[in-house]
Amino acid sequence: MVKRGYHHGNLRQALIEAALVLIEAKGPTGFSLSEAAKHAGVTPAAVYRHFAGREDLIAATALQGYGIFFDVMQHASQDGHLSDLAAFEACGRAYLDFAQKFPGHYIAMFESGISVNYSPELALASSNANAILENAAERLSRHIPMEKRPPASMFSAHIWALSHGVVELFARNSPGTQSPYAPEDLLETGIGIYLRGLGLIEID
Structure with a gap:
Protein backbone atom coordinates (compact mmCIF):
# COMPACT_ATOMS: atom_id res chain seq x y z
CA MET A 1 0.00 0.00 0.00
CA VAL A 2 1.32 3.43 -0.89
CA LYS A 3 1.68 5.68 2.12
CA ARG A 4 -0.28 8.85 1.48
CA GLY A 5 0.30 10.85 4.67
CA TYR A 6 -0.49 14.52 4.86
CA HIS A 7 1.01 15.41 1.50
CA HIS A 8 -2.17 14.47 -0.35
CA GLY A 9 -3.86 17.44 1.27
CA ASN A 10 -7.03 15.90 2.67
CA LEU A 11 -6.38 13.26 5.29
CA ARG A 12 -9.87 13.66 6.74
CA GLN A 13 -11.50 12.69 3.44
CA ALA A 14 -9.03 9.85 2.94
CA LEU A 15 -10.08 8.43 6.31
CA ILE A 16 -13.77 8.74 5.43
CA GLU A 17 -13.11 6.89 2.19
CA ALA A 18 -11.25 4.21 4.13
CA ALA A 19 -14.18 3.94 6.53
CA LEU A 20 -16.59 3.48 3.62
CA VAL A 21 -14.59 0.53 2.31
CA LEU A 22 -14.34 -1.05 5.75
CA ILE A 23 -18.00 -0.45 6.60
CA GLU A 24 -19.08 -2.22 3.41
CA ALA A 25 -16.67 -5.09 4.01
CA LYS A 26 -16.97 -5.57 7.77
CA GLY A 27 -19.92 -3.55 9.00
CA PRO A 28 -19.81 -0.41 11.13
CA THR A 29 -18.51 -2.21 14.22
CA GLY A 30 -16.21 -4.65 12.44
CA PHE A 31 -13.14 -2.46 12.11
CA SER A 32 -10.92 -0.36 14.31
CA LEU A 33 -9.62 3.15 13.90
CA SER A 34 -6.16 1.64 13.43
CA GLU A 35 -7.47 -0.35 10.46
CA ALA A 36 -8.91 2.82 8.94
CA ALA A 37 -5.54 4.52 9.41
CA LYS A 38 -3.73 1.61 7.77
CA HIS A 39 -6.14 1.61 4.85
CA ALA A 40 -5.59 5.36 4.40
CA GLY A 41 -1.84 4.89 4.59
CA VAL A 42 -1.17 6.88 7.76
CA THR A 43 -0.24 6.11 11.35
CA PRO A 44 -2.98 5.60 13.97
CA ALA A 45 -1.75 8.69 15.79
CA ALA A 46 -2.52 10.83 12.73
CA VAL A 47 -6.17 9.78 12.81
CA TYR A 48 -6.72 11.37 16.21
CA ARG A 49 -5.91 14.77 14.77
CA HIS A 50 -9.27 14.54 13.01
CA PHE A 51 -11.42 12.00 14.87
CA ALA A 52 -11.82 11.23 18.56
CA GLY A 53 -12.67 7.58 17.87
CA ARG A 54 -14.41 5.19 15.51
CA GLU A 55 -17.86 6.61 16.25
CA ASP A 56 -16.60 10.06 15.35
CA LEU A 57 -15.32 8.74 12.02
Whole structure:
Protein backbone atom coordinates (compact mmCIF):
# COMPACT_ATOMS: atom_id res chain seq x y z
CA MET A 1 0.00 0.00 0.00
CA VAL A 2 1.32 3.43 -0.89
CA LYS A 3 1.68 5.68 2.12
CA ARG A 4 -0.28 8.85 1.48
CA GLY A 5 0.30 10.85 4.67
CA TYR A 6 -0.49 14.52 4.86
CA HIS A 7 1.01 15.41 1.50
CA HIS A 8 -2.17 14.47 -0.35
CA GLY A 9 -3.86 17.44 1.27
CA ASN A 10 -7.03 15.90 2.67
CA LEU A 11 -6.38 13.26 5.29
CA ARG A 12 -9.87 13.66 6.74
CA GLN A 13 -11.50 12.69 3.44
CA ALA A 14 -9.03 9.85 2.94
CA LEU A 15 -10.08 8.43 6.31
CA ILE A 16 -13.77 8.74 5.43
CA GLU A 17 -13.11 6.89 2.19
CA ALA A 18 -11.25 4.21 4.13
CA ALA A 19 -14.18 3.94 6.53
CA LEU A 20 -16.59 3.48 3.62
CA VAL A 21 -14.59 0.53 2.31
CA LEU A 22 -14.34 -1.05 5.75
CA ILE A 23 -18.00 -0.45 6.60
CA GLU A 24 -19.08 -2.22 3.41
CA ALA A 25 -16.67 -5.09 4.01
CA LYS A 26 -16.97 -5.57 7.77
CA GLY A 27 -19.92 -3.55 9.00
CA PRO A 28 -19.81 -0.41 11.13
CA THR A 29 -18.51 -2.21 14.22
CA GLY A 30 -16.21 -4.65 12.44
CA PHE A 31 -13.14 -2.46 12.11
CA SER A 32 -10.92 -0.36 14.31
CA LEU A 33 -9.62 3.15 13.90
CA SER A 34 -6.16 1.64 13.43
CA GLU A 35 -7.47 -0.35 10.46
CA ALA A 36 -8.91 2.82 8.94
CA ALA A 37 -5.54 4.52 9.41
CA LYS A 38 -3.73 1.61 7.77
CA HIS A 39 -6.14 1.61 4.85
CA ALA A 40 -5.59 5.36 4.40
CA GLY A 41 -1.84 4.89 4.59
CA VAL A 42 -1.17 6.88 7.76
CA THR A 43 -0.24 6.11 11.35
CA PRO A 44 -2.98 5.60 13.97
CA ALA A 45 -1.75 8.69 15.79
CA ALA A 46 -2.52 10.83 12.73
CA VAL A 47 -6.17 9.78 12.81
CA TYR A 48 -6.72 11.37 16.21
CA ARG A 49 -5.91 14.77 14.77
CA HIS A 50 -9.27 14.54 13.01
CA PHE A 51 -11.42 12.00 14.87
CA ALA A 52 -11.82 11.23 18.56
CA GLY A 53 -12.67 7.58 17.87
CA ARG A 54 -14.41 5.19 15.51
CA GLU A 55 -17.86 6.61 16.25
CA ASP A 56 -16.60 10.06 15.35
CA LEU A 57 -15.32 8.74 12.02
CA ILE A 58 -18.57 6.92 11.28
CA ALA A 59 -20.56 10.04 12.19
CA ALA A 60 -18.48 12.05 9.72
CA THR A 61 -19.16 9.40 7.09
CA ALA A 62 -22.89 9.59 7.84
CA LEU A 63 -22.77 13.39 7.61
CA GLN A 64 -21.25 13.16 4.16
CA GLY A 65 -23.89 10.59 3.25
CA TYR A 66 -26.73 12.85 4.27
CA GLY A 67 -25.31 15.55 2.02
CA ILE A 68 -25.35 13.17 -0.94
CA PHE A 69 -28.76 11.87 0.08
CA PHE A 70 -30.16 15.40 0.19
CA ASP A 71 -28.88 16.13 -3.32
CA VAL A 72 -30.29 12.85 -4.68
CA MET A 73 -33.71 13.42 -3.09
CA GLN A 74 -33.86 17.06 -4.11
CA HIS A 75 -32.96 16.27 -7.72
CA ALA A 76 -35.62 13.56 -7.81
CA SER A 77 -38.42 15.68 -6.39
CA GLN A 78 -37.81 19.08 -7.96
CA ASP A 79 -38.04 18.27 -11.63
CA GLY A 80 -40.39 20.97 -12.86
CA HIS A 81 -41.93 18.59 -15.39
CA LEU A 82 -43.22 16.18 -12.74
CA SER A 83 -46.67 16.18 -11.22
CA ASP A 84 -46.97 16.23 -7.43
CA LEU A 85 -47.67 12.50 -7.53
CA ALA A 86 -44.70 11.70 -9.75
CA ALA A 87 -42.39 13.88 -7.64
CA PHE A 88 -43.47 12.08 -4.48
CA GLU A 89 -42.97 8.65 -6.04
CA ALA A 90 -39.58 9.79 -7.32
CA CYS A 91 -38.48 10.42 -3.73
CA GLY A 92 -39.18 6.81 -2.84
CA ARG A 93 -37.21 5.56 -5.81
CA ALA A 94 -34.38 7.97 -4.98
CA TYR A 95 -34.13 6.42 -1.51
CA LEU A 96 -33.73 2.98 -3.03
CA ASP A 97 -31.28 4.27 -5.62
CA PHE A 98 -29.16 5.93 -2.94
CA ALA A 99 -29.00 2.76 -0.85
CA GLN A 100 -27.85 0.74 -3.84
CA LYS A 101 -25.25 3.23 -5.12
CA PHE A 102 -23.86 4.40 -1.77
CA PRO A 103 -24.05 1.36 0.54
CA GLY A 104 -21.27 2.50 2.86
CA HIS A 105 -22.91 5.86 3.45
CA TYR A 106 -26.31 4.20 3.85
CA ILE A 107 -24.99 1.83 6.52
CA ALA A 108 -23.26 4.67 8.37
CA MET A 109 -26.48 6.69 8.33
CA PHE A 110 -29.06 4.04 9.16
CA GLU A 111 -27.39 0.89 10.47
CA SER A 112 -24.40 2.02 12.52
CA GLY A 113 -26.26 2.91 15.70
CA ILE A 114 -24.97 6.48 15.48
CA SER A 115 -27.78 8.81 16.49
CA VAL A 116 -28.61 11.74 14.24
CA ASN A 117 -28.23 13.78 17.41
CA TYR A 118 -24.56 12.81 17.65
CA SER A 119 -23.75 16.35 16.57
CA PRO A 120 -25.73 19.46 15.63
CA GLU A 121 -24.38 19.17 12.08
CA LEU A 122 -25.59 15.60 11.72
CA ALA A 123 -29.00 16.44 13.17
CA LEU A 124 -29.41 19.32 10.73
CA ALA A 125 -28.31 17.24 7.74
CA SER A 126 -30.79 14.49 8.66
CA SER A 127 -33.58 17.02 9.13
CA ASN A 128 -32.85 18.68 5.78
CA ALA A 129 -33.00 15.34 3.97
CA ASN A 130 -36.23 14.35 5.70
CA ALA A 131 -37.73 17.72 4.79
CA ILE A 132 -37.41 16.93 1.07
CA LEU A 133 -39.78 13.97 1.38
CA GLU A 134 -42.04 15.78 3.81
CA ASN A 135 -42.38 18.75 1.44
CA ALA A 136 -43.24 16.40 -1.42
CA ALA A 137 -45.81 14.73 0.85
CA GLU A 138 -47.31 18.09 1.79
CA ARG A 139 -47.75 19.03 -1.87
CA LEU A 140 -49.29 15.70 -2.73
CA SER A 141 -51.58 15.69 0.31
CA ARG A 142 -53.46 18.67 -1.11
CA HIS A 143 -54.96 16.23 -3.60
CA ILE A 144 -56.22 13.86 -0.89
CA PRO A 145 -59.75 14.28 0.51
CA MET A 146 -59.58 16.19 3.80
CA GLU A 147 -61.21 13.43 5.83
CA LYS A 148 -58.49 10.97 4.74
CA ARG A 149 -55.56 13.37 4.80
CA PRO A 150 -52.86 12.48 7.35
CA PRO A 151 -50.35 15.08 8.54
CA ALA A 152 -47.57 15.50 5.98
CA SER A 153 -44.99 14.34 8.53
CA MET A 154 -46.92 11.08 9.05
CA PHE A 155 -47.52 10.70 5.32
CA SER A 156 -43.80 11.03 4.56
CA ALA A 157 -42.84 8.78 7.49
CA HIS A 158 -45.03 5.99 6.11
CA ILE A 159 -43.32 6.15 2.71
CA TRP A 160 -39.89 6.46 4.31
CA ALA A 161 -40.63 3.32 6.34
CA LEU A 162 -41.88 1.49 3.26
CA SER A 163 -38.78 2.48 1.28
CA HIS A 164 -36.49 1.52 4.15
CA GLY A 165 -38.19 -1.85 4.50
CA VAL A 166 -37.78 -2.66 0.83
CA VAL A 167 -34.10 -1.69 1.01
CA GLU A 168 -33.42 -3.73 4.13
CA LEU A 169 -35.31 -6.83 3.09
CA PHE A 170 -34.93 -7.02 -0.66
CA ALA A 171 -32.21 -4.65 -1.93
CA ARG A 172 -29.31 -5.60 0.36
CA ASN A 173 -29.07 -9.33 -0.39
CA SER A 174 -30.04 -10.18 3.17
CA PRO A 175 -30.13 -13.94 3.86
CA GLY A 176 -33.59 -15.47 3.63
CA THR A 177 -35.23 -12.46 2.00
CA GLN A 178 -35.30 -13.46 -1.66
CA SER A 179 -38.20 -12.11 -3.68
CA PRO A 180 -39.33 -12.92 -7.23
CA TYR A 181 -39.95 -9.19 -7.71
CA ALA A 182 -37.41 -6.43 -8.22
CA PRO A 183 -37.05 -4.00 -5.29
CA GLU A 184 -38.14 -1.17 -7.58
CA ASP A 185 -41.37 -2.99 -8.42
CA LEU A 186 -42.06 -3.81 -4.77
CA LEU A 187 -41.62 -0.18 -3.81
CA GLU A 188 -43.71 1.22 -6.66
CA THR A 189 -46.64 -1.10 -6.06
CA GLY A 190 -46.44 -0.57 -2.29
CA ILE A 191 -46.60 3.19 -2.69
CA GLY A 192 -49.48 2.80 -5.14
CA ILE A 193 -51.50 0.67 -2.70
CA TYR A 194 -50.85 3.15 0.09
CA LEU A 195 -51.95 6.15 -1.98
CA ARG A 196 -55.09 4.43 -3.22
CA GLY A 197 -55.95 3.64 0.40
CA LEU A 198 -55.85 7.36 1.14
CA GLY A 199 -58.31 8.05 -1.67
CA LEU A 200 -55.82 9.99 -3.76
CA ILE A 201 -57.55 11.62 -6.69
CA GLU A 202 -56.12 11.64 -10.19
CA ILE A 203 -53.60 14.43 -10.68
CA ASP A 204 -52.96 16.13 -13.98
